[in-house]
Amino acid sequence: MTGQLKSGSVISSMHSWSKISKVGLPIILLLVMAWGSLALYYQLENKPLRYALLFLWSGVCLTSLYALVVNYHVKYFLTVCGVAALGLSIWWVQIEPRLSREWADDVARISSGVVQGDYVVLRDVRNFTWRTENDYDIVWENRTYDLRELSRVDMFLSYWMGPAIAHTLVSFGFSDGSQVVFSVEIRKEKNEQFSALGGFFKKFEMTLIAADERDIIRTRTNARGEDVFIYSVDMSPSARRDLFLAYVEKANELHRKAKFYHTLTANCTTIVYTMVSRIVGGLPRSYQLLLSGYLPEYLYKLNALVPGVELAELKKQAYINERALQAADNASFSERIRVGVPHFH
Template identity: 50%
Template sequence: MTLVSLAARALSSLAVVGASLWLVPALWFRLPGPEGLRTTVAALAAVLGLVCVIVLWWPQASAIRWRLMGSYLMLLVASLAWWASITPRADRDWAPEVAHLVEGQVVTPARDEASPASARTEAATQGEVLHLEQVRNFVWHSAEDYTPRWESRDYPLEELTSVDLLTSHWMGPQIAHTLVSFGFADGRYLAFSVEIRKERTEQFSTLGGMFKQYELAVIAADERDIIRVRSNVRGEQVHLYRVQMPREMIRELLLAYVDEAETLRTQPRFYNTATSNCTTLVYAMMTRLTDGLPLDYRLLLSGYLPEYVADQDALSDAAPFAELKASSLINPAAIAADEHPDGDFSRLIRAGIPGADRPSY
């Protein structure tokens, strides 16, 4: 066997293995039909790929080597065409907790046309109100038992005072769900979460999330819903950090969430566990608002995201990061505040969080 032939077989083997690592789970997760059919087709594709690799190195198989490789190539081309035909949708039978995406618009007050233009502009800016529809405020009795509530709310943008980063650890210290919560002068908080938009009968799969299993959803919710369900109901470890950010940037980030939800309503996209998730989408929004945010492994290992934010000098300067981290766990306070109404719940979970008693700007 010549060096050229050896290299060709090695590259062909790597190509088949790489293609199979995508093809087999893609067929299993997304091929229409019952689980038995999907399992059978995925297994046959895996066997064909394995046989192709074997015959590449088996001298006595030269007669069938290229016919098998040709068959595998045709299967791969057909699968790629099928894969391209799978497009995201906005009209599925969604699970109740992601049945609606938040809808919002900025409403400006009526202007006195007799006043100077500069005065009218200042008054409009100061009086802007963010009107939201489909704000989630579920009452969770257990992980499967809840009272659904979708509400309309108004938030004066001039009363924005803070932004907080929350990480909810559901798979050890490395992996966490990311939430961002905006605080207002009247003590209300509005939390945003980028989530999988699963169908009514679906369950989350980390691997399935890499194979067009779910669409994306942007949910706006009351903290007593979206934080309490994680800390008190599911038992996830939830950490809260006060973020430092210019007031105008807080406003732009809030509106970016609303704009993202509006876009997803008309142009649905697939969730991807690695590239389009609760953390990377926030990173993408922030890069549109500010320059110089570096790519970092902690954007994938989202449990370490607060350390990344601290490295950008964007966490509260009330204490060093080690102290911020040590004080960030809110589960004991959330459990103690379990029966308290919405505003009290948000206030009580921030007790003892460094910097949470003052604005972000």
């Protein structure tokens, strides 16, 4: 009797597995085909080769899928598809980021820094003058900052694709009125455009730019027409200093060794979260870290924004575009865009 029960259980399990495999294997095959197709599309610059391999890869996958559905020489076709997928995977893992390419002007250099006690010498601080996105003066500078004079941290959010997606920039202010902004960005090649989907497929290297606010903020408000907001962030003096040094360390790391940008795991917001969480500790994870347009809500819940002001009012006062357009390239740009913005003293 026990043997019959076991036998029946095995047969039932086999039937269940058969049903699952009939549905599951085609889905897995379609996912593998989609991943391989996108990998080939974003990595191969030679168009004839790209489309030839895409045709071959898709043909192998679709033929295997058809064989699986009609139950025709399934093992043979799945083996062929498996070998093709293995070859594609071996090619994929060998793709390495590079420091040397024909970079776009605004990311031609990666900022770096030398720490000398309380002083930090930042090399290759970008200070372009932007008239339009394609019309600008190229200026890279070396600047020295006294960490004892570090007095504030502000977060800029630049919205370029709806309310959920924003580029995150962190600005450090000093008691003498100077500002420097750190921005984690893709390192574009000349004539290359950002693609969120391509960012999943090793399409872009990562860079860290230190820049003057009249450069990196004004290019977004005045040249690109993106909506930009500024929020004063509550951090202790020691945390501000540690975060500044963490940016310098990250810049030096990218200056020495190239790394890929990743739309989900290594972007302008997740890198900042990683650095801050090491300093502050206990920061919760949230979908708002991925949908960076909602970072104000995240910080508001943590009481990291100016207290006593409702979030809706903070957002209203944080919008700087009109002030940035009026300030243009005025030397007091940083001061003028902060008029009326609540901040910590």
